[in-house]
Amino acid sequence: MDNISSVKFTLMEPQNSKSYRHVYFTCFLALYIMILFLNIWLSVVIALERALHEPMYIFLCNLCINGIYRAMGFYPKFLHDLILDSYVIPPHMCVIQTFVIYSSVMCEYCTLTVMAYDRHVAICKPLIYHTKMNRFSCLILLAFCWTVPCVTVLIGVSLSRRMALCKYHIDKLYCDNWSMVKLSCESTIINNVYGFFFIVFYLGLFIVILVSYIKLAVACKASLECRRKFWQTCLPHLFSLVNFNFAMVFDLMYSRYGSNDFPEDLRNFLALEIIIVPPLLNPIIYGLKLKEVRKRVLKLCVL
Numbered sequence: 001m002d003n004i005s006s007v008k009f010t011l012m013e014p015q016n017s018k019s020y021r022h023v024y025f026t027c028f029l030a031l032y033i034m035i036l037f038l039n040i041w042l043s044v045v046i047a048l049e050r051a052l053h054e055p056m057y058i059f060l061c062n063l064c065i066n067g068i069y070r071a072m073g074f075y076p077k078f079l080h081d082l083i084l085d086s087y088v089i090p091p092h093m094c095v096i097q098t099f100v101i102y103s104s105v106m107c108e109y110c111t112l113t114v115m116a117y118d119r120h121v122a123i124c125k126p127l128i129y130h131t132k133m134n135r136f137s138c139l140i141l142l143a144f145c146w147t148v149p150c151v152t153v154l155i156g157v158s159l160s161r162r163m164a165l166c167k168y169h170i171d172k173l174y175c176d177n178w179s180m181v182k183l184s185c186e187s188t189i190i191n192n193v194y195g196f197f198f199i200v201f202y203l204g205l206f207i208v209i210l211v212s213y214i215k216l217a218v219a220c221k222a223s224l225e226c227r228r229k230f231w232q233t234c235l236p237h238l239f240s241l242v243n244f245n246f247a248m249v250f251d252l253m254y255s256r257y258g259s260n261d262f263p264e265d266l267r268n269f270l271a272l273e274i275i276i277v278p279p280l281l282n283p284i285i286y287g288l289k290l291k292e293v294r295k296r297v298l299k300l301c302v303l
Contacts, residue, residue, distance in 0.1 A: 007091070007168055008088040008089060008090050008091075008168070009088065009089050009090075009091065009094050009168050009169070009170050009175070009183075010087060010088050010168060010169045010170070011081070011087040011088070011089060011169075011170050011172065011173060011174065011175075012087065012170070012171050012172055012173050012268075013087050014082075014173065014268065015265065015268070017082070017085065017087075018085070021082045021083075021085055022082075024082050025079060025082040025083060028075060028078060028079060028082070029075075029079060031075070031276060031280065032071060032075040032079070034280060035067060035068070035071045035075075035279045035280050036068060036071065038064075038280070038283040038284065038287075039064040039065070039067045039068045039071075039279060039282075039283050040064075040068065041283070042060070042061070042064050042283040042286070042287055042293070043061050043064045043065060043068075045293065045296050046058070046060065046061040046064075046293070047061065049296045051296070052293065052296065055118050055133045055137075055138050056115065056118055056119070056122070057293065058138055058142070059111055059114055059115045059118060059138075059141075059142075059145075060115075060286055060293070062111050062142055062145060063108065063111050063112075063115075063240075063282055063286075064282065064283055066104055066107045066108050066111065066145075067104075067108075067278065067279030067280075067282060067283070068279075069100065069104050069107075070100070070101060070104035070105070070108075070275065070279055071275075071279055072100070073097055073100030073101045073104060074097070074101060074174055074275050077089070077093075077097060077174070078173065078174065089175060093175075094170070094175035094180065095157055095161060095175070095180075097174055097175045098153075098157055098160075098175045098176055098177050098180065099150075099153055099154065099157050101174065101175075101176065101275070102149075102153045102156075102176065102177060103149045103150045103153040103154075104149075105149075105248070105251075105274060106148070106149030106152065106153060106202070107145055107146055107149040107150075108244060108278060109149075109202060109205060109244065109248070110144060110145040110148060110149055110205065111145045112209065112237070112240060112241050112244060113205045113208055113209055114141045114144070114145060115237050116208070116209040116212040116213060116237065116241070117141075117208070117212055118133060119212070119216060119234050119237065120212040120213075120215060120216055121133055123216055123219060123220065123234075124215055124216065124219045152198060152201070153177075155194065156177050156191075156194060156195070156198065157177055159190060159191050159194055160177050160180045160181050160184075160191065163181070163184040163186050163188075163191075164184065164185055164186055165180075165183045165184055165185065166183070166184070166185035167182075167183040168183065169183075170183070172271050173268060173271050173272065174271070174275070178195075206245070209241065213234075213238070216234065236285045236286050239281075239285055240278070240281070240282055240285060240286075243277060243278060243281060244274075244278050246273075247273045247274035247277055247278060248274060250270045250273050250274065251270065251271070251273070251274045
């Protein structure tokens with residue numbers, strides 16, 4: 001990309017942006033404020049309440065911080081474009097936006113994996129839970145949630161950056177790695193091979209989650225108390241997991257196989273689902289469903 005440092009990429013314009021850009025701006029600004037407020041509020045509640053300084057809530061706090069990080073990678077630039085009605089982005093900013101959004105997406109998947117492991121230990125091995133999930137273990141798992149996604153996405157972005165480009169229009173509302181690869185005139189074999197290993201690694205994480213919940217389901221048959229604990233603490237996690245996998249599959253389908261034959265509204269939905277829905281729903285789901293979190297949120301609201 002160094003040979004096009006003076007060139008700017010163009011992004012997809014929202015449908016009827018000339019007529020409705022102020023409506024779009026108002027809606028997306030409201031979404032941005034809601035995401036920031038809900039995630040910051042839940043993070044503050046967990047940080048201030050010592051009773052919530054447990055692994056499950058610490059990982060939930062990490063999920064909220066990651067939601068804020070992802071929102072900051074998309075909303076400020078998109079709102080800026082709507083105000084100016086100019087959908088362009090310099091190559092270096094496109095690389096940064098790609099890194100922020102997709103490191104956040106992968107961080108969320110790693111965090112959901114860690115949360116599944118935490119619930120597995122808590123319910124299936126309660127006697128050794130505090131031994132296995134001590135402060136050091138939590139720090140290692142949090143480091144895993146951020147380091148692995150940042151490194152893998154950085155490698156992917158670096159592989160894309162080295163390629164000479166012959167097109168400069170990204171058919172999406174924001175930058176992503178595969179969209180930049182499709183602009184290249186060169187062979188994309190290396191990028192495709194790396195993408196394959198990237199998908200295999202995260203498929204491995206999905207298998208870890210699946211095995212954890214199969215073991216949880218088997219273990220919870222034994223007693224009513226286990227079943228109650230499962231539905232109380234695991235239901236919001238399962239809902240987040242299903243929603244996030246749904247969003248990831250949609251985004252992957254759109255990035256790799258999306259075409260102009262798709263209706264534009266559907267294309268935009270596919271592109272934005274992973275940006276909007278998980279960061280907005282996660283704090284609502286966990287804040288309403290988890291009894292300890294809900295109780296302390298209500299207490300702070302009253303105060």
